[in-house]
Amino acid sequence: MPSMQPYTDPRYFCILLLALAPLVLGLLRGRRHRNYESIVSLVFIVLMFAGPKWQQGVSLIVYVAWQFGLICAYAHYRKHNNAGWVYYLTLFAVILPLAIVKITPAVAGGQPSLIGFLGISYLSFKAIGTLMEMRDGAIKELRPLLYLSFLLFMPTISSGPIDRYRHFAKSYDNAPSRDKYLDMLSHGVRYLFQGFLYKYIIGYYFGTILLPIVARRALLDRAAAGGTGISLALVAYMYVYSMYLFFDFAGYSLFAVSVSNFMGIDTPMNFNQPFRAKNIKDFWNRWHMSLSFWFRDYVFMRITFFTMKHRWFKKRVHISQFAYLCNFLIMGFWHGVTWYYITYGIFHACAIIINDIWLRFKKGKKLPSNRWTNALAIFVTFNVVCFSFLIFSGFLNKLWFTTAIR
Amino acid sequence: MDVKETVLSILNDLTGEDLSDRMDEDLFATGLMDSMDTVQLVLELQEQLEVDIPVSEFDRKQWATPNMIITRVKELQ
Numbered sequence: 001m002p003s004m005q006p007y008t009d010p011r012y013f014c015i016l017l018l019a020l021a022p023l024v025l026g027l028l029r030g031r032r033h034r035n036y037e038s039i040v041s042l043v044f045i046v047l048m049f050a051g052p053k054w055q056q057g058v059s060l061i062v063y064v065a066w067q068f069g070l071i072c073a074y075a076h077y078r079k080h081n082n083a084g085w086v087y088y089l090t091l092f093a094v095i096l097p098l099a100i101v102k103i104t105p106a107v108a109g110g111q112p113s114l115i116g117f118l119g120i121s122y123l124s125f126k127a128i129g130t131l132m133e134m135r136d137g138a139i140k141e142l143r144p145l146l147y148l149s150f151l152l153f154m155p156t157i158s159s160g161p162i163d164r165y166r167h168f169a170k171s172y173d174n175a176p177s178r179d180k181y182l183d184m185l186s187h188g189v190r191y192l193f194q195g196f197l198y199k200y201i202i203g204y205y206f207g208t209i210l211l212p213i214v215a216r217r218a219l220l221d222r223a224a225a226g227g228t229g230i231s232l233a234l235v236a237y238m239y240v241y242s243m244y245l246f247f248d249f250a251g252y253s254l255f256a257v258s259v260s261n262f263m264g265i266d267t268p269m270n271f272n273q274p275f276r277a278k279n280i281k282d283f284w285n286r287w288h289m290s291l292s293f294w295f296r297d298y299v300f301m302r303i304t305f306f307t308m309k310h311r312w313f314k315k316r317v318h319i320s321q322f323a324y325l326c327n328f329l330i331m332g333f334w335h336g337v338t339w340y341y342i343t344y345g346i347f348h349a350c351a352i353i354i355n356d357i358w359l360r361f362k363k364g365k366k367l368p369s370n371r372w373t374n375a376l377a378i379f380v381t382f383n384v385v386c387f388s389f390l391i392f393s394g395f396l397n398k399l400w401f402t403t404a405i406r
Numbered sequence: 407m408d409v410k411e412t413v414l415s416i417l418n419d420l421t422g423e424d425l426s427d428r429m430d431e432d433l434f435a436t437g438l439m440d441s442m443d444t445v446q447l448v449l450e451l452q453e454q455l456e457v458d459i460p461v462s463e464f465d466r467k468q469w470a471t472p473n474m475i476i477t478r479v480k481e482l483q
Contacts, residue, residue, distance in 0.1 A: 132462060136463065138462040297461070301445060304442060305445050305449070305461055308446065308449055316442065323442075
């Protein structure tokens with residue numbers, strides 16, 4: 001049996017929508033059929049890992065059992081105790097599988113880890129967030145079955161958007177009112193078609209048609225500009241890749257939100273016109289939002305809180321700069337342990353630190369602010385971002401460190 | 407000092423502006439506060455009013471305006 005990857009072909013959408021039909025009818029009558037929902041979710045997850053991908057399926061099952069066991073044990077412990085070392089030990093164990101999967105290719109010459117599977121990152125984000133909120137006491141009572149449904153929520157399992165346990169619980173526990181649900185459905189249909197346009201028309205054009213052409217040209221020009229390979233074709237590659245990255249991923253995210261809407265679950269949006277951002281801070285509030293907000297709340301805020309409380313730095317500015325650096329370094333390492341992902345992280349840390357310095361400098365000064373300065377800000381931000389995506393793409397690695405044209 | 411005065415004086419330190427006549431202004435949307443200010447606000451509230459606010463309780467939607475902050479603090483006290 002061949003495996004079925006989520007949102008990849010028309011057949012998948014047809015089968016999925018058919019399978020969801022009873023759920024939609026139920027929700028229209030104000031009822032949420034949770035058992036049926038779980039069965040549909042499970043069937044589609046099985047289909048993802050059927051056939052040649054069965055090993056990944058086994059990894060998923062072991063992984064979920066691991067996370068489930070850890071969180072239940074911690075929930076039991078946290079009822080009456082709250083020692084720091086137990087929390088840190090559990091946190092370490094929750095992160096461990098993801099860390100192994102990310103580090104293995106770097107030390108094993110590009111070989112992927114045996115315990116990896118599509119979606120391990122996104123499941124880990126959910127698990128880590130839930131654990132931290134339990135430590136904080138924000139989650140008072142963890143419901144094991146709800147936690148499983150949350151982890152294995154099918155529309156978002158492979159690539160997000162990343163929901164939060166408490167937010168998911170709110171959606172899951174109540175069926176939306178008829179009016180609310182009709183509104184969700186109409187948005188769901190719109191997102192579905194917007195997703196088709198983004199991923200299969202615009203994203204396809206940039207990624208499948210244009211990208212190979214500019215890549216070939218840039219590789220042919222690799223001796224340009226004194227051997228640095230900086231050529232017009234490389235600049236073209238940068239913009240084409242950036243467009244492809246946005247439309248492909250935004251399209252994918254729209255599908256996930258759309259299908260969640262059909263199921264009456266409110267999944268957060270992932271993109272909000274990121275290329276209209278006026279600065280890098282603004283950009284991270286618009287680009288892959290569920291990830292950047294996750295990093296903001298569970299990494300940046302916690303590092304800031306910790307360093308402020310323990311007075312590691314005298315100046316507030318240094319705290320934020322330190323926290324930004326850690327935040328984006330971790331994000332870089334998470335993308336993968338390669339020089340270009342880590343450079344991408346450091347690049348964004350520097351960009352946001354410079355952005356911060358500029359904003360502080362500007363504060364209280366009467367600098368001109370009009371249509372033109374706005375346009376300039378958007379233009380500069382756009383180019384800084386596209387350059388960061390060129391680093392991220394790994395193309396420079398190919399251009400500089402491989403010899404044969406592939 | 408009561409809760410309102412304390413919150414306003416903390417916010418005054420953080421944003422550099424007197425917000426007493428702008429009690430319903432969204433501090434995040436207007437860019438007056440960012441994540442750093444948020445953490446400092448949480449720490450100051452802990453120190454001055456002895457309310458314990460876990461970072462994960464800090465949902466921006468519930469802490470967006472001076473009035474909302476005062477309400478939340480009173481709830482947590």
